[in-house]
Amino acid sequence: MQIAGNPESQLFAMGAEVPDASALYHAAEKVRDAGYTRWDVYSPFPIHGMDHAMGLKKSWxxxxxxxxxxxxxxxxxxxxxxxxxxxxxxxxxxxxxxxxxxxxxxxxxxxxxxxxxxxxxxxxxxxxNGLPRWNHPLFNWNLFKKVSNDGFFLAIEATDPKFDEEATRAMLESLGAEHITLVYGD
Amino acid sequence: MSDHGTKISSKEFFDYQGFGGKLLFTVALAVLSLGLAAWGGFLSGKQFAFSWLFAFTFFFTIMAGSLFWILVHHAVDADWSVVVRRQLENIAWLFPVLAILFLPIIFNAPTLFKWMKIEPGVDPLLDGKAAYLNEPFFWARAAFYFLFFSIAAFLLRRNSVRQDKDGDARYTWSSRKMVFPMLPLFALSLTFGAFDWLMGLDFHWFSTMWGVYIFAGSALSSMCVLVLLVTALRSAGYLEGVVSIEHYHIMGKLMLAFTVFWAYIGFSQYMLIWYANIPEETVWFLRRNTGSWNTLNIILVVGHFFVPFVILLFQATKKKPLLLCAVAAWILLMHILDLYIIVLPTYHKAGASPHWLDLVCLLAIGATLAAIFMKRLGDAPLWPVKDPRLANSLKLRN
Incomplete structure (x- = not known):
């Protein structure tokens, strides 16, 4: 597994890249069904119906x-x-x-x-949305710069109660995700 | 997300089996109330004239609003409204019938519109408006409105029904090309129709916002009728898997938008006149803000705006068909009150005095239109079954 950021610092998330918007949509459905709660998807443009695929509740x-x-x-x-x-x-x-x-x-x-x-x-x-903020741990990951161009990512945060390096990695691999990376906070 | 060919198991055509009783009842109600209205006309011609105008404009605004939604649907190439468009087309196609129901107004015109009885040179204000307010032009305009509304409704419905057979996108294009010239003509017809038949009740008075005010009520009340109609069809087992909660959500949002729009226009019109305080402008509101008319007016402001606004504000309301129907019925009731306050004070100057003819005229026009609507409901599928955008409409998500 690749590593981004300083491994001495706190682990932020396990990130992965998927090929396109449709793959991201279906991956989100599977992550939702796997019962994860603290995770997010990142794409260059809004994907219609993503809130449903992610199982987001109505906003406050x-x-x-x-x-x-x-x-x-x-x-x-x-x-x-x-x-x-x-x-x-x-x-x-x-x-x-x-x-x-x-x-x-x-x-x-x-x-x-x-x-x-x-x-x-x-x-x-x-x-x-937790904005404004100075920085985001995912910016430690060089590949993630593609997100404003042609990259589709999802990241499962380490604070998720179901987060487990082996199990989460296996799930991401089963989704067909590539470049699975541990992203650290600093 | 690109799955086409969504299968719909619901019946495409309206089934008249076991419906004959309801149809017969509506026809009987129409005949009975038309007879009662005619009898009332002999008893009290003046009351009948005003009651009929009030009832007529109520149904006129609903049908004009339905036509408006069809025009907007084609003009903006909308997806969501495909599944409910056929019912709007069915309502708008009643315009030729409404033209026949205009006849009592033709015969009672001098009672309703005082300017028709005043000779030139008597009233300087009328003389100034003579180029517009003269009988030949008045009737020519009325003929034009009905001709335009009927032809527009006919052409758009014909395209839509023809598409049901082969699903050719050519009909969608043709309708879209048609609606662009129709939109300004619609705006002019509704505005001047409102000027002629409602503002003309007091020819001294004028408000440039009048057309928009009537339009706001039209668009709102026709959306309410659509919600009620679609729910009635669903509860009878039709449109299953065609109209979903998401469509209700959008219709609810439009109801909220036009509730606000109605209040915005109504208040803008009122405040400018109230603040400027010019006698020739205030005369309209002075009578309606006195005595029992004032009570009704306060009920209108609260009931037509504040109550539906607060209820419709919540997403949960728009996603519960029965609750939305209750709000829609309430708004329609308030729309009746709105037109009552517009028309009847011209006759009952001292205060509101409801007459049985008000109700009978509403029933007479309503039941006649409803009977013909039911009779024609089975002529075409209940939704445009082969519209190229049907698939998009079916999987609508807000």
Whole structure:
């Protein structure tokens, strides 16, 4: 088995290359069925249906976005109702200062809801992906540079409870994966 | 992921065995309610005229919306909607029938549209609009709308049904070429139809957003009808293995999108008029925001937007056909209320006073269209069985 990175440091994962997107898709299905939980696939482009092949559950992002939207709506409502209806009620163009002035406040409430939802979606997505980060252990593996061009990889992390150098290697070989490599953290 | 030739065991054609009773009941209901409506017309001509216009526009918007979804399907070369397209085509192909149901409006036009009874020189505002609001042009426009909608629905359905025989991609191309000129004509027909028949109820009033507002309700309510129709067919044992939860998910997403769009357009129209506070513009909302009309309007805002919006926001709703059907039925109810608030205040100026004719007219038009729809349902397969994109649609995944 090949080795990438410094073998003195902690083992990060066992990586392997497969020939194409279809092979990666079917390999992912088999790894999923083998019961691994901490692993990932890497490809130059998004592969349709990969989340299903990997057995990923629905992301929590939508819940975060919902909360983000609610926060935006609340901020906009408070920032407008508190000064204009409670602290310093001012009649503008004959409009009421009670709750029924709400049409005038809707555009801001709408925009802030959208803004905070979009912020939560963008930054929440980055956070859930563990980004930004300075480096990734897989970059220690020279072959892995192909991933932004024509390489299709999967890596089973050493922290996976089912990870076992012999068994995992045998499984990867049975998938037809090549260049099986132990990738170390440093 | 390139497996073609997906086998479908479900029946392609609608089977009328044991369906005669339902068909007969619908026909009887149509005849009975048409008779009742005619009788109501003799009792109270004015109430009948407004009730009929209200019921007519409800079904008009649903059918225009169905045609819209077919046009969009071909224009963007969509995959997912192939399996549900036939039902949209069946609905849109009812346009010639709707043209016949327009007759009572022709006979009651001067009751509904006051501008028809006003001589030139009496109302300066009307004189300014005379180039558009005159009877010959009004009827020519109405004829054009129905002609266009009927021909568009006919041509697209004919291509689709012919493709069922040989699966030639030529028909897909032909439909796609047709829809590009049809799209602007559709937008113009729906917009000016909404201007003529709904905004024209008060010829002093105007809103440039009116056409988009009616369109938003059309696209939304026709999607709701599609969800209900597809579910009805599925529960009767059809479309098995054809329409999946993933298709429901997409239809639910479109329902959510157009719920938001309806609210966005409705609010934009309201806020501009409310804020500018110009009497000739506020007159429309002033009457509808007074007394019992105001109560109905608040119910509309909450029921047409907030309730479905919050429920449809969750993915789980869109993936449960029965729950989605409940939401769809609720939105249709709200769409009825929407058109009720648009049409009836012109007659019941002081406040809402529901009349049995409102319901009877809805039943009369609805049952007539439903009976003809059922009668024709077996004419063609329930989905485009040989569409080149059928395989893609069948294995749809969101």
């Amino acid at each position: 992002l939508s819940a975060l976005v919902f909360i983000g939207g609610l926060v935006g709506l609340t901020i906009a409502a408070l920032l407008q109702f508190y000064p204009s209806s409670i602290e310093y009620p001012l009649i503008v163009a004959g409009k009421p200062t009670n709750f029924f002035t709400v049409p005038a406040f809707f555009p801001i409430m709408f925009e802030l809801t959208i803004l905070l939802s979009a912020f939560t979606a963008t930054f929440g997505m980055l956070a859930l």
